[in-house]
Amino acid sequence: MRLTPERRRQIYQITQKILAVYDRFFSFVLKLYEKPVERKKREFFLTYRTEMTEEEIREYQYRLTVGWTVILFIFILLLLEIGGRIFG
Numbered sequence: 603m604r605l606t607p608e609r610r611r612q613i614y615q616i617t618q619k620i621l622a623v624y625d626r627f628f629s630f631v632l633k634l635y636e637k638p639v640e641r642k643k644r645e646f647f648l649t650y651r652t653e654m655t656e657e658e659i660r661e662y663q664y665r666l667t668v669g670w671t672v673i674l675f676i677f678i679l680l681l682l683e684i685g686g687r688i689f690g
């Protein structure tokens with residue numbers, strides 16, 4: 603299937619828009635993820651007057667990720683339950 607130059611340009615523009623949306627979304631999610639980590643590092647430093655080790659930072663990020671995953675899983679199950687009652 604041969605694409606005309608006009609169609610190729612349209613596909614390129616649409617792809618660029620989609621990539622820009624993904625980029626903004628992931629940068630937003632990364633900010634949401636990094637903000638609690640930075641807050642925890644600052645809190646740790648003010649409490650103990652020393653920096654967190656990489657292992658402690660990874661452990662906190664792991665706990666944060668697990669917590670968010672559990673919350674997201676429960677939210678999706680809740681939506682599925684509500685959707686099943688409405689449309690089922």
